[in-house]
Amino acid sequence: MSDKAIVxxxxxxxxxxxGKRVRELIFENASRVKFFAPEVAYDDARKYxxxxxxxxxxxxxxxxxxxxxxEAVVRPIDLDLYVGLQQQALQRIAVRDADDWPVLACAMAxxxxxxxxxxxxxxxxxATWTTDRVELYFAR
Numbered sequence: 001m002s003d004k005a006i007v008x009x010x011x012x013x014x015x016x017x018x019g020k021r022v023r024e025l026i027f028e029n030a031s032r033v034k035f036f037a038p039e040v041a042y043d044d045a046r047k048y049x050x051x052x053x054x055x056x057x058x059x060x061x062x063x064x065x066x067x068x069x070x071e072a073v074v075r076p077i078d079l080d081l082y083v084g085l086q087q088q089a090l091q092r093i094a095v096r097d098a099d100d101w102p103v104l105a106c107a108m109a110x111x112x113x114x115x116x117x118x119x120x121x122x123x124x125x126x127a128t129w130t131t132d133r134v135e136l137y138f139a140r
Contacts, residue, residue: 005034007107008074009116010044017066026073029138035074038102042076082109096120
C-alpha cells in the first residue's frame with residue numbers, strides 16, 4: 001500500500017454515481033491510494049443526486065446504493081478532524097466559493113491533493129487533480 005491519498009470533492013462523488021469512469025478509477029486504485037471526502041461531500045451528493053437522476057430518468061434507489069458503496073473505499077472525514085483549519089481554508093477559497101472550505105481543509109489536514117472538476121480550488125494552495133489527469137497522480 002502506498003502513502004498516496006486524495007480528497008474527493010462532492011462533484012467527483014456525484015460523477016462516480018452517474019458515470020462509469022470515475023467509479024472505475026476509484027475502485028481500480030483503492031489498493032494503492034487512500035480516498036477521503038468530508039462527510040459534507042456525501043451530504044451534498046445525497047442532496048443533489050435525486051434531482052440529477054430524475055432528469056436522466058434513472059431510479060434513485062439503485063444509484064444511491066452506489067453512493068453508499070463508495071463509503072467502503074472513500075472514507076468519510078468527520079468535521080472534528082478538520083474544523084480547526086476552517087479559517088485558513090476560508091481565507092484561501094472564500095472569494096470563489098466558501099462552501100468548498102471543508103474539502104480544502106481536509107486536504108490541508110491530511111496533506112494531500114484534491115480531486116475535483118471545480119476550478120474554485122485552483123490556486124488555493126493544494127495540488128488539484130481533475131478526472132482527465134488524476135491517473136498521472138495515481139501512477140507516480
